[in-house]
Amino acid sequence: MQADEPLCPKALLSGYTVDGSFQQYCIAKAAHVARIPKEVSLDGVAPVLCAGITVYKGLKESGARPGETVAIVGAGGGLGSLAQQYAKAMGLNVIAIDTGEDKRKMCLEQLGASAYVDFAKSSNVVEDVRNATEDKTGPHAVLLLAVTEKPFQQAAEYVRPRGSVIAIGMPAGAYLRAPVFGTVVKMISIKGSYVGNRKDTAEAIEFYRRGLINAPFKVAGLSELQSVFDKMERGEIAGRYVLDTSR
Known part of the structure; x- marks a missing residue:
């Protein structure tokens, strides 16, 4: 089992x-x-x-505990909307990252996200995500459901020390990159998460x-x-x- x-x-x-x-x-x-x-x-x-089990498994792999904060990249999509619901059911605070007013409204009003960062309008996504957390040090975990490569490069910059970055989305030909110095001194975990057992x-x-x-x-x-x-x-x-x- x-x-x-x-x-x-x-x-x-x-x-x-x-x-x-x-x-x-x-x-x-x-x-x-x-x-x-x-x-x-x-x-x-x-x-x-499929979708529900996939994001639920990712949240478990993140190690985030009730009361902590998880950033969900691609929060307004099919996987993201389920991830937000599972996160809330697990007692986590959610920072939703996506673009568009319709998705903003859905995430904040229907799905209960505590904050929404529109990556297309933001001049500094890293700072905006950090500032959306209570102590301004970033979320405890990041779930990457994006279909483009750039968010995979940003996550390690705004996750808090000892935080975890969970790659679930699989953009074609994309690579995970993170600054070695920051990853080491902040003791960040970067891992992939597949479907659940x-x-x-x-x-x-x-x-x-x-x-x-x-x-x-x-x-x-x-x-x-x-x-x-x-x-x-x-x-x-x-x-x-x-x-x-x-x-």
Whole structure:
């Protein structure tokens, strides 16, 4: 239950190492399937089974404790909105980092972030993030959900001493860079976080069952899959799409 099965060097992953991910039925080992409580709706919990588990695992890997502050880069996106909810449910304060007034409103008014830093309008993101913490020394942890490289270079500069930087997003061709001197003298931890194991999955689902997580979604039939991909390419999807394989 607490193993690192996601790190198997010869993992068989539907839609990635093995063709086929959208079908009505699949075969799986009983020991590895997620147990979903009877009272939980299958369509509602679906976004948690990948995006939710991924960000929940990242928060656990960060080592942040209740009452501490975590900065979430890409806070207004699908992963980010779930990360904020899990962070709040875990007793953490959230600094949301993203751009746009709609995302600002969502993060502050709907998701309960204590501060919002608009990276496109900020003249100094590093200082703004530090100043958003109570003692001005930066957040205890940073979750990087961004799809561009630059935020990965900034995080080590504003995280506080002994803080942790958790890379979750995977921008194509991007690299993590951090000043060696600052990383050493501040004793910063920089690490990657992949999807969770079976225990993480059970815990993430339990947060949802208790009503602490809300992932906006729309349901589409399997026959509509191509149109969903078309909308995705045009950037027209808000929240998540759940496929009903019976349609």
